[in-house]
Every structure is written in structure tokens, then in C-alpha cells.
Amino acid sequence: MSNHCEQPTEDELHAYVDGRLDATRRAEIEVWLSSHPSEAARVAAYRQQNDMMQALFNPVMDEPIPLQMHPQARRRTFAQPLRYAAMLGAMVLSGMLGWYMHGTEKNRQPPMLAMVKQAALAHVVYTPEMLHPVEVGKDQEEHLVKWLSKRLGSTVTAPHLSNVGYELIGGRLLPGNQGPAAQFMYQDARGQRLTLYLSNKPADKGEAAFRYAQEGKIGVFYWIDNDKSYALSGEMEKTDLLHIANAVYQGLNQ
Amino acid sequence: MDSVNAIITEQIPRLRRYARALTGDRISADDLVQDTLERAWSKLHLWQRGSDMRPWIFSIMHNTFINHIRKNQIVTTSIDDEAINVSAPATHEDSFGMRDLASAIGKLPHDYREVILLIGLEQMQYEEVAEVLGIPLGTVMSRLSRGRERLRTIMAGESSPALRRVK
Numbered sequence: 001m002s003n004h005c006e007q008p009t010e011d012e013l014h015a016y017v018d019g020r021l022d023a024t025r026r027a028e029i030e031v032w033l034s035s036h037p038s039e040a041a042r043v044a045a046y047r048q049q050n051d052m053m054q055a056l057f058n059p060v061m062d063e064p065i066p067l068q069m070h071p072q073a074r075r076r077t078f079a080q081p082l083r084y085a086a087m088l089g090a091m092v093l094s095g096m097l098g099w100y101m102h103g104t105e106k107n108r109q110p111p112m113l114a115m116v117k118q119a120a121l122a123h124v125v126y127t128p129e130m131l132h133p134v135e136v137g138k139d140q141e142e143h144l145v146k147w148l149s150k151r152l153g154s155t156v157t158a159p160h161l162s163n164v165g166y167e168l169i170g171g172r173l174l175p176g177n178q179g180p181a182a183q184f185m186y187q188d189a190r191g192q193r194l195t196l197y198l199s200n201k202p203a204d205k206g207e208a209a210f211r212y213a214q215e216g217k218i219g220v221f222y223w224i225d226n227d228k229s230y231a232l233s234g235e236m237e238k239t240d241l242l243h244i245a246n247a248v249y250q251g252l253n254q
Numbered sequence: 255m256d257s258v259n260a261i262i263t264e265q266i267p268r269l270r271r272y273a274r275a276l277t278g279d280r281i282s283a284d285d286l287v288q289d290t291l292e293r294a295w296s297k298l299h300l301w302q303r304g305s306d307m308r309p310w311i312f313s314i315m316h317n318t319f320i321n322h323i324r325k326n327q328i329v330t331t332s333i334d335d336e337a338i339n340v341s342a343p344a345t346h347e348d349s350f351g352m353r354d355l356a357s358a359i360g361k362l363p364h365d366y367r368e369v370i371l372l373i374g375l376e377q378m379q380y381e382e383v384a385e386v387l388g389i390p391l392g393t394v395m396s397r398l399s400r401g402r403e404r405l406r407t408i409m410a411g412e413s414s415p416a417l418r419r420v421k
Contacts, residue, residue, distance in 0.1 A: 010395075011399075014398055014399060014402070015380075018374075020380075042406065045402075046402045046406070049355075049374060049402060049406070049409070050375075052355050053275065053359075053371065053374050053375045054374075056275075056355055056356060057272075057274055057275045058271065060267070060274045061267035061268065061270070062267075063270070065263075065267070065270075066284060069266055069284075069291055070263065071259035071262065071263060071295070
């Protein structure tokens with residue numbers, strides 16, 4: 001080799017590709033590469049590999065994080081108490097947690113409980129979200145409602161709650177136990193958030209009146225109306241939440 | 255506890271990006287991430303508070319990945335499968351025809367794939383990669399060199415490596 005620069009080692013070429021060299025050595029290697037075209041092509045190819053990897057996979061980082069990956073979804077911290085609660089049965093529950101189950105649900109895990117659990121979890125996961133609290137925002141409300149109706153297989157409505165001080169922010173599609181489920185999110189003037197979770201009702205269920213469940217700080221009112229189960233979740237007093245649940249119910253039945 | 259959860263959660267987008275590139279499909283990738291997170295949560299007492307979470311959790315992902323491969327949850331090749339022959343590197347100007355990079359990466363033995371992704375995609379320092387994978391720095395460098403060259407050959411489409419499974 002008749003070049004005056006010291007020939008770079010293989011490791012140095014990779015460090016060059018990855019931008020890990022100091023300016024002096026980098027400049028030397030550039031000079032060397034200018035008289036070694038096949039090595040220069042190799043280095044360019046490696047750089048391009050890095051660039052293409054970034055281009056191809058970086059968008060994954062912007063995808064919403066799946067529900068089950070949130071720490072709140074972790075069995076031990078969140079779901080486990082609910083699972084135990086389910087096993088304890090309706091009698092103990094009504095005393096301990098304020099559950100009230102009706103007769104047919106006494107001897108097995110009530111399907112509604114699973115729905116409430118999903119709703120509460122989705123509430124805990126998405127309401128603190130600053131950047132992406134919803135998938136589709138209020139500005140596209142018509143599209144949102146059409147889309148969710150299509151996915152749930154029947155008409156879905158996002159009730160307006162401005163009479164109780166809450167405005168719709170938007171909504172998202174979620175996986176539920178009865179197929180696709182929907183979540184609408186609302187916010188009041190102080191930034192307090194509420195979520196309304198909707199899914200198709202379990203096949204063996206008729207209408208059901210309001211029931212209340214509490215998990216940690218989150219209260220959930222849930223009921224079945226026509227072909228859907230609803231769960232309204234919020235971090236507030238039971239009476240305040242009931243007031244809003246009534247408004248939701250009326251909004252849905254207008 | 256909340257702050258530690260936040261530190262782990264911060265890593266999820268990176269873990270998912272790496273897992274997607276590593277496994278080549280969304281379902282295996284998210285399974286891998288989920289198992290990694292379960293392990294991380296259960297071993298959290300072993301994590302030294304205040305230290306960098308990234309190498310710690312990526313090394314958990316590495317172990318989880320190897321377990322998935324053992325249990326055949328992920329189909330892959332290893333460099334120990336010596337029957338992989340790669341033709342001599344291209345001698346003329348490579349055509350970067352943007353062939354399917356994901357599938358080209360998938361054709362690499364997983365040991366190479368991990369190294370070139372941790373460096374090229376995750377942009378880790380070489381020493382950090384050695385720590386994450388639990389191998390000497392020299393091994394990182396040789397896998398990097400061979401992995402990149404093999405990827406170049408596959409991408410150039412000169413002659414794709416002939417994969418013959420011994421077993």
C-alpha cells in the first residue's frame with residue numbers, strides 16, 4: 001500500500017461507521033478510504049444498513065404501548081386483587097368492596113366483573129396519558145363514532161356530558177372479553193378525566209341496572225342496556241360519579 | 255415504586271423496536287417484550303437503583319430471547335449451525351436495491367443479528383453490548399464484522415447464503 005496513512009483495523013472501520021472515532025482518526029480514515037474504493041463501498045454499505053434499520057424500525061417506537069405492557073396491568077399490583085375479589089364471591093364482596101351481585105351470578109365468576117376489570121384498567125392506563133390519551137380526537141367525533149360502531153358491530157354513541165361539566169376528548173378501540181370494546185374519554189375544566197367503556201354484552205345477560213365497584217381510587221358504575229355493557233370510571237366520590245352516570249344513561253337514551 | 259415503574263415503562267418503546275427487528279414479526283416481538291417485562295418486574299430487587307435501566311433490561315431481553323429460541327417460540331438460525339455458507343463478498347459496486355431489510359436480517363444467525371441491531375439500531379456502545387450479551391468485547395467486534403458483511407451480501411443479492419439445516 002502506497003498511502004501515507006496507517007491502514008485502519010477492521011474494528012476501526014466499524015467504529016468509523018458508527019461514528020465512534022475522534023475527529024483526527026476519522027479524517028485519516030477518510031483519506032485512506034478515498035484511495036481504497038472497495039473498502040469505501042463496504043463502509044458505505046454498513047452505514048446504509050444502520051440508516052435503513054433506523055428508517056424501518058423507528059416507527060415502532062411511536063406505536064401506542066399495548067395495554068398489558070403497562071405496569072398497572074401487572075398481575076400483582078392491579079389485576080390480582082380483582083381476581084381474588086372475584087374468587088371471594090358475591091357475599092363477601094358486597095361487604096368488602098361494595099359490590100352488589102344479583103342472584104344468577106352468585107356461584108361463578110360473573111362475566112360483568114371481567115368487563116369492569118377491563119374498564120378500570122383501561123381507565124388507569126389511558127387517563128394519565130398526556131400525549132396520546134385517545135386514538136381519535138373530538139375534532140373527528142363523527143368519524144370516531146362511525147368507526148367504533150363498525151368495529152363493535154352496532155351503533156355506538158358518545159353521550160354529551162357538558163350539562164355535568166365534562167367535555168368529550170375522544171376515544172379509542174380496545175380489546176375486550178366480548179370482542180372489540182370502545183373507550184370514550186371526557187375531561188372537565190380542571191383536567192379531571194372520566195372514561196366510558198362500552199362492549200357488547202355477554203350473551204346470557206339481560207338488562208341490568210346500575211352497579212358500583214371500586215378498585216383503589218377508581219370507582220366504576222356499570223350497567224347493561226340494550227345490547228351493550230357500559231362502565232363509567234372515575235377517580236371521585238361515589239355520589240359524584242353516580243350523578244354523572246345518570247347523565248350518561250340519559251344521554252344514551254335520548 | 256411508581257418511579258421505578260416509570261423508568262421501566264420508558265424503556266418499552268425501545269424494547270419493542272428492538273424486538274420487532276429481532277424477531278421479524280409483531281406477535282413474537284410483543285410476546286418477547288411482555289415476557290421480558292414480567293421478568294424485569296419480578297427481578298426488580300436485583301436492579302441497582304440509580305443505575306442505567308437500559309443495559310439491565312436489555313440483558314433480560316437477551317436471556318428471554320434465548321429462552322424463546324430454545325422453546326422454539328422463535329425460529330432462527332445459530333452460528334453454530336455450521337452449514338451456513340456465504341459466498342465471497344461482492345467484488346463490484348454493491349447495488350443497494352433496498353431489498354427487504356427485515357427479511358435479510360431474519361436470515362442472519364441470531365447471534366449476529368443481536369449485535370448488529372444493538373449497535374446499528376439501538377446505538378449502544380460496543381462495551382455496553384458486551385455487557386448486555388455477556389460476551390467479551392472481542393466477540394462483539396467479530397460478530398459485528400461478520401454480521402454486517404453477511405447482511406451486505408444478502409442485501410446485495412449477489413447470491414443469497416445457502417441455508418442448509420444439519421438436523
